[in-house]
Amino acid sequence: MTISAIQVGILHYPGALLSAVQGMAEQFYLANKICHQNGLGDVFQTYIFDSRQLSNPLNQPAGELQVIILPPCLDDRSYLAPENVVTDWVKQHHQNGSIICSVCAGAFVLAKTGLLKGRRVTTHWALAEEFARLYPETEIDCNKLLINDGDIITAGGLMSWIDLGLELVAQFTNTQVMRQLGKYLIVDTGPREQSYYRSFTPRLDHGDEIIVRVQHQLQRNFNNPIMVKAMAQQAHLSERTFLRRFVAATGLKPTQYLQQLRIQKACELIEASGMSFEKVAEGVGYEDLSAFRKTFIKITGQTPKEFRKRFFRAAPASAETQKQ
Template sequence: MTTARIHIGIAHYPGALLSAVQGLAEQFFLANRICRERGMGEIFQTIVFDSRQLGREEGGLPDTLQVVILPPCLDDDAYLEPPPPLLEWITRQHRGGAIVCSVCAGAFVLAQTGLLNGRRVTTHWALADAFAARFPEVRVDSGKLLINDTDIITAGGLMSWVDLGLELVAQFSDSQVMRQLGKYLIVDTGAREQSYYRSFTPKLDHGDEVIVRVQHQLQREFSQPLKVRDLAMQVHLTERTFLRRFVSATGLKPTHYIQRLRIQKACELIETSALAFERVAENVGYEDLSAFRKTFVRITGQTPREFKKRFVGIGPGQRNGTVTAEDGA
């Protein structure tokens, strides 16, 4: 059994993460090895190209590519101001039927082609706010690790190029090849979300000193009962004005801000202490265990027990044979 080759172009553009550029090429190389062993022939033809060569007979690239990948980028200036020939080339490739993919900050490059307008995409959670502000016509969902929108595929995390590679291998060969590749690489091929890894980092450089003062208070008193009305009175603002300024400065309503702050503190306690589930909830200001668990799942995408297992390696209630409330939650 043989299958038509899939030509994949990996853009080595200024600031691109070299480990991702080479790693993707090696991932498809290994996928080809598995395909040969299964009698499928070599499916993936990988071409790493220097974007600076575009416009010079397309840098020796074939006329048509099935896939174009923009790897992560560590240089702010590079992904915020990519070379125009690269943007023009990506647009032509997409117009010719190529699936265009980005990883992490590569989404900034892709967005500047206009191809993402009206689309739902992902990027690194730490870049999501800046991306949303710069490209308001694009719907960014940074909770997702990977979004496959048929002709546009975006991956969020810095290392999610591995997930993108697995997605493409499954799409152009089959899921068995993808799972075998994952086993060889010793990487998880199960469903994951970027929200599992997200940390809450409040914006403090917004320039509203009054709101910064409130944020500092919340950082100190996050476990205490807090009412929006009381916070507004403390800074001599009406509740309506306080809400408007708080949302404008932080991007969150005060109640959502406090929830994220408490859950971040809960994550830190789960990772660094042996406290039982109910003690963690109590320490971060939740008397209702059910409400704490629901909020934790909504924000992180997993239960406290799943979080513990993923990031610490053991589940609550497994120490010395004891069982905590979370085991039955």
């Protein structure tokens, strides 16, 4: 049995990550080899489009593109202000029925088309705050590595183009082909979350000097009991005014901020040492191990044990130790 060819367009717009552009083309090439082994024929026809050539009709494929992919981008000047020829081209193909996909900062290019209004999407966790500020009508969920919304698919991290490719292979062939491709590439085809890799990096450039001083205090004393009322008094503000200014500056309530800060410190301890979870919890200010575990799962999407298994690597034994 053969499957009708799926035409995939990868858009090489200014600043697009070349390794992702070429890598996805090669991923679909390998997918076709596995499709052949399963009697499906060549399923994917891949085209790379240079944005400078989009207005030339001679550079368009003979049929409609079923999929268009906006790769990740490292140049903020490019993804924050994409060329009109790029956004117009994407919108036109979406109107013609193409599935539009973005990876990492490619979500900014896609959002510029207006197609993400009212949608739930993802992008790189480090870009989520800026995305939410620029496109408040779009729901951003940077904990997710990939969100498939039918005609719009968004992927989060720089390397999540691999996950997007696997998603498309599964969608247009079957999960067996996708898993075979994952095994050949030696990549994990199981479900993952971007929250596994996220780090808490507090904003300190918001311009509220009083809140910045409070943030520095929290950074120094995160493992001690901290009361909102006491923080407000030290800031010489009423509790209500303090809460309003803190949320406006950081995007989080003080208790949420402290939780994020403590779990980030816990992750650093787990990654850097073989310290017991009880000692880690105590070291970041949690007396109740159960409360620490629940908060850790809520923020990172995995248990402390799963986090250690994924990210902790013991130092190799020295030559002297090996001799003993």
